Amino acid sequence: QSVLTQPPSVSAAPGQTITISCSGGSSNIEKNYVSWYQHVPGTAPKLVIYDTFRRRSGIPDRFSGSKSGTSATLGISGLQPGDEATYYCGTRDSSLRVWLFGGGTKVTVL
């Protein structure tokens, strides 16, 4: 069981907007930057959002990141079939001195 909690799946039709939550604690999400990674099985995971809200170069502005207290959120607007993947949040835990990832959220475009 991951320390960072994500919903297992989210689905929506093309063009719609989805949000993916990542719930953690005071020693990880609340204290540190959060990143989001996109992963399609069999390929290398890809960084999408870093420093909680910054988009990696080449990532469209349909992707957004935010944080409030011990929770972070990834938003994807104008959903496209190419967005289908599993998305993971990640951060450092200052107390445990470890890197943490969420359990992953599978995004399905209907």
Add this chain to the structure above:
Amino acid sequence: QVHLAESGGDVVRVGESLRLSCTLSGFDVDDYALFWVRQAPGKGLEWVASVSYDGRDKDYAASVKGRFTISRDYSKNTLYLQLSSLRPDDTAMYHCARTADTPFDVWGQGTMVNV
């Protein structure tokens, strides 16, 4: 072009050892901390181990501490993970990744270990 390529994955028996390699190219490896992250079948990502840019600091997940050893060879631009006393729950795809100011900004495709 920045590229990380893992190799060394195999099918092994419980208790055996294995060494994974990650070949690094297209960037100055001296500037980056390096990581191993694994994904067990049907599970999420799990940080395994990390080594600082200068090789002095090494950290391990509790699940592998004392059994796995991370190292880097600057002359060969290669990251290693020595896996010992392997258990069935070590079965996973093992990815290497780099971090400087931006965490885990580039990953490799992974190499599969089956115990």
